[in-house]
Amino acid sequence: MDALRWLLAQVRILDVVEVAFVAWLLYRLYRLMQGTIAVQIFFGILALLGIQAIVTALDLTILSAFFDAFSSIFAIALVILFQPELRRLLLIVGQNPLIRRIVSNVQASRTDTVDLLADATLTMARKRMGALIAVERTAGLRQYIETGTRLNAHLDADLLVTIFYGQNPLHDGAVIVRGDVIEAARCILPVTQQDLDPHLGLRHRAAVGLTEQTDAVCLVVSEETGAVSVAVGGVLTRFSGGDGFRRYLGDVMGTRLEPAETVAVEG
Secondary structure: OHHHHHHHHHOOHHHHHHHHHHHHHHHHHHHHHOOOHHHHHHHHHHHHHHHHHHHHHHOOHHHHHHHHHHHHOHHHHHHHHOHHHHHHHHHHHHOOHHHHHHHOOOOOOHHHHHHHHHHHHHHHHHOOOOEEEEEOOOOOOHHHHOOOEEEEEEOOHHHHHHHOOOOOOOOOOEEEEEOOEEEEEEEOOOOOOOOOOOOOOHHHHHHHHHHHHOOOEEEEEOOOOOOEEEEEOOEEEEEOOHHHHHHHHHHHOOOOOOOOOOOOOOO
C-alpha cells in the first residue's frame, strides 16, 4: 500500500494529460487504419520487430547487422508506408476548432458562396446532370487544380450548371472552388479504396477519396437518380430534399443558411 501511495505521489497532472493525448492519437490512428492495407503492414512491422528481438537475444551476427542497417531507415520507412494515415491524422488535428480559429483566415461573403453552391447543385439535381464540386477549406488543393483546366472565374451558379452540361468538354472530372472563385474544371481527384455502395459511381468514389486526404467538402449529383450527396472527412451523406442539404452544407462550411426555394430530390 505504501508503494502504491508513493507511486501515485510521483504522478503529475501533466503526466496524465500526456498519456491521455498519446492514447487519443493512437486511437485515431487505429481508426484511420481500420479496414485498410495499413493494418497488415502494421502487423508485418510488429513481426519484424519480434524477429529482431529474437536475433538480438541469440546474438546472430549477420542478421543483427542486417536489422541494425534496417533500423537506421525505419523511421523514414514508417512515414512512407503510413503516409495516407498520418496525413489524415494531421488533418484531424488541424480541424480542431481552436487551431482553425488561430490559423485560418476569415473569408468574406461565405454565406453567399454557400448559397450559390446550393442553388447550382439543386438545379443540376432537378435536371439530373452529373456533377462533382470540390470546395477548398484550410488544406490547399493546388495539386489537384493543376490536373485540370484553369478557369479562375468568379463563382456563379449559372456558370457551374453550364460547366456540367453534358455537351460541354469540361463536364468530366471535378470543379474546384476556392472562396468565391472557380479555380479549375475537369480536375482529377484521388479515388477511395473504401467498399462503397456498388450503385455509387466514380464521382462519389472520388469525392470520398479527396475528403479522406484533405478537409475539402465535395458535392456530388448523381446523373442516374439526381440524388445529392456531400462528402466530408471520408464520409458520404446523401439527401432526399433541398432543405436538409442546405442546412447541412451551411453547417459543414461554417455558416447556417435559411431554406430558400428548394428542389425535391429523389434519393
